[in-house]
Amino acid sequence: MVNMQELQHIMEQDGNVVDREGGxxxxxxHVYLDDQSNEPEWVTASTGLFGTSESFVPLKGAVISGNDxxxxxxxDMIKEAPRVEADGHLSGxxxxxxxxxxxxxxxxxxNAAGGPGAAGTTGAPKTVGPEAGIDETVRKEQIDTDGGDSRG
Incomplete structure (x- = not known):
């Protein structure tokens, strides 16, 4: 399983989401954490013309490959995924x-309830952890990859 420390490093290197062959x-x-386990569960990848859209990709089965x-x-499958706003939280x-x-x-x-409508997934900041000086209340908010706070 890919952990947050690995993802943080890759994001700092402007890493990409790639397929198994490296494409x-x-x-x-953004990285989204499971509300219950606080583990990385989803990553968004810039897709579409000029990378103007973000597509959600499950991290289940993902591996680190260099800086990607x-x-x-x-x-193709990722580009066709349901469109969900990368707004900091996925509903159930x-x-x-x-x-x-x-x-x-x-x-x-x-999620404890084990089904739709239960706890969702929260967007994680680009930099997390005690070394970054970000506490859990801030961690629950999404911060864009440029380090700016997207809460408005």
Missing amino acids: KIGKIG VAVTYSK SEEADLYNYYGLDYAGVG
Whole structure:
């Protein structure tokens, strides 16, 4: 499993999301943590014309490959995933839609209720951890990859 420390390092290196063969899908946008386990669960990749869209990609089965995150899905599949705003939090229904699209079992993943409508996933800042001086309350908010706070 890919951990937050590895992802933080890759994001600092402007890493990409790539397929297993190393084909670039897009630049890493945001990392989303499971609300219950606080573990990385999703990453967004810049897709679309000029990278103007962000597509959610599950980190299940992903591995670190140099300064990139290699996922088990094709670029075409990722580009066709349901569109969800990268606004800092996935609702239970948004998360369930994404799990369903990628053919993953949502029932046992990181929520106590075990199904749609339960706890969702929270966007993580680019830099996290005690060394970054970010406490858990800030960690629960999404901060864009340029380090700016997107809470408005």
